[in-house]
Amino acid sequence: MNHPLFSNPVTLAFILGFLVLSHLGFSQDDVKEEVREKAKAIEDKVITWRRDFHQYPELGNQETRTAGIIADHLRKLGMEVTEEVAVTGVLGVLKGGKPGPTVALRADMDALPITERTDVPFKSTVTADYNGKEVGVSHACGHDSHMAILMGVAEILAGMQENIPGTVKFIFQPAEEGMDDLDTWGAKQMVEEGVMEDVEAIFGLHINSQTPVGTIKYRSGPAMAAVDNLEILIKGKQAHGAYPWSSVDPIVTASQIVMGLQTVVSRSVNVTEIPAIVTVGSIHGGVRHNIIPEEVEMIGTIRTYSDEQQELVHRRIREIAENIAKSAGAEAEVNLRKMYPVTYNDPELTEMMLPTLLQTAGEGRLVEHELITGAEDFSFYQKAKPGLFFFLGGMPADGDPDKAPSHHTPDFYLDESGFVLGVEALANLALDYLSKAGE
Numbered sequence: 042m043n044h045p046l047f048s049n050p051v052t053l054a055f056i057l058g059f060l061v062l063s064h065l066g067f068s069q070d071d072v073k074e075e076v077r078e079k080a081k082a083i084e085d086k087v088i089t090w091r092r093d094f095h096q097y098p099e100l101g102n103q104e105t106r107t108a109g110i111i112a113d114h115l116r117k118l119g120m121e122v123t124e125e126v127a128v129t130g131v132l133g134v135l136k137g138g139k140p141g142p143t144v145a146l147r148a149d150m151d152a153l154p155i156t157e158r159t160d161v162p163f164k165s166t167v168t169a170d171y172n173g174k175e176v177g178v179s180h181a182c183g184h185d186s187h188m189a190i191l192m193g194v195a196e197i198l199a200g201m202q203e204n205i206p207g208t209v210k211f212i213f214q215p216a217e218e219g220m221d222d223l224d225t226w227g228a229k230q231m232v233e234e235g236v237m238e239d240v241e242a243i244f245g246l247h248i249n250s251q252t253p254v255g256t257i258k259y260r261s262g263p264a265m266a267a268v269d270n271l272e273i274l275i276k277g278k279q280a281h282g283a284y285p286w287s288s289v290d291p292i293v294t295a296s297q298i299v300m301g302l303q304t305v306v307s308r309s310v311n312v313t314e315i316p317a318i319v320t321v322g323s324i325h326g327g328v329r330h331n332i333i334p335e336e337v338e339m340i341g342t343i344r345t346y347s348d349e350q351q352e353l354v355h356r357r358i359r360e361i362a363e364n365i366a367k368s369a370g371a372e373a374e375v376n377l378r379k380m381y382p383v384t385y386n387d388p389e390l391t392e393m394m395l396p397t398l399l400q401t402a403g404e405g406r407l408v409e410h411e412l413i414t415g416a417e418d419f420s421f422y423q424k425a426k427p428g429l430f431f432f433l434g435g436m437p438a439d440g441d442p443d444k445a446p447s448h449h450t451p452d453f454y455l456d457e458s459g460f461v462l463g464v465e466a467l468a469n470l471a472l473d474y475l476s477k478a479g480e
Contacts, residue, residue, distance in 0.1 A: 079197045099178070118133075130212070132236055133195060134210055141206035143207060145212055148184070149217035151184060152179055153180070172221070210236065227421075243428040244429050245422070248432070248435040252433075254434045255459065257398055257402040259431040260412070267351055268344055273338070279334055289371050291336055301362070302319050302362070316346070318414055348383075382424055384419055384423065436456060
């Protein structure tokens, strides 16, 4: 066969393994049909859980009510449950009735400091303190659906426990959106606290409000960007605005640095191989129209897709900022803070699991997506062990991707009919991986 799914020996072995299992009476199709029926049967439950989480959202590392609901559910299913992992995270462990490896499934729990504008009956009216300001709080990125979907997967797999060849870890993670005042949070802290130590592979999904329901999107290798924070402090010499020759003007210097940074991507990065982004998002300096200030602060974001590219971009930012400042008689203090690594879908694992995603989604509904310049802290799990992260359609089938409200906006909206496919996909990935890896 010349189909790309059969070009890799790992994929071929995976498929042959299932043929053997089928011959022994364990049919891949039968299991998927059972998962499909069970997923459909608990669809209303999943939607109810999602609406509850949506109506009562909690910010990162504050998800106490959310975590309590999840922990109670996992305990009722007979799992070993650990709470307060990485502050408010929950870990459920389901040990199958047969020996085998361990696979992990992950959902994120936190909401965003965004006031919701939708008119759904379960709209959030919650407010909270965020950086000293009272803000509206809403699940404007879909994490409420991720939790509900994984709770559904947990219920299905717990009902199949005796036939599972291995262990499934259910990771409910706080603070995916990050914490400005901490050095560790969310997935990074979950990994530091050992949740991945005995795991062989991990799977996760993200719903997408601009992808039609019934569609799954994936990408092998780099899928989402690494994100780093950029901070540059330009120190000059203050003077009266009427006597600029007495100053070392940090505002003019900052302007030159902004323009210089545009050459990092246009002249230093080989964009025929893979893109990169350097964005200055804010400049602050000065308090009065006739005073040249002493300092100017610049902040921004960096997006790259490999460790080598990240090193190149960081080096060029430092060289450009420091040397432009020096040429003006000023000084530039450059601080580049690494945030999330590249979301990297292990190519071998991805190819191995493509038949599962294809069979679950159906012909024509499994689509390879382009590189995404957004970032995901699922990447920390993938740094620890091979992982596959994919996207689930959440836009009404007749919607327009260009008009559908995007993530992190007040009008963010999801079609709940797409959740059941997410339940099936994660359950099937766990079962198929354990069946193959346990051979």
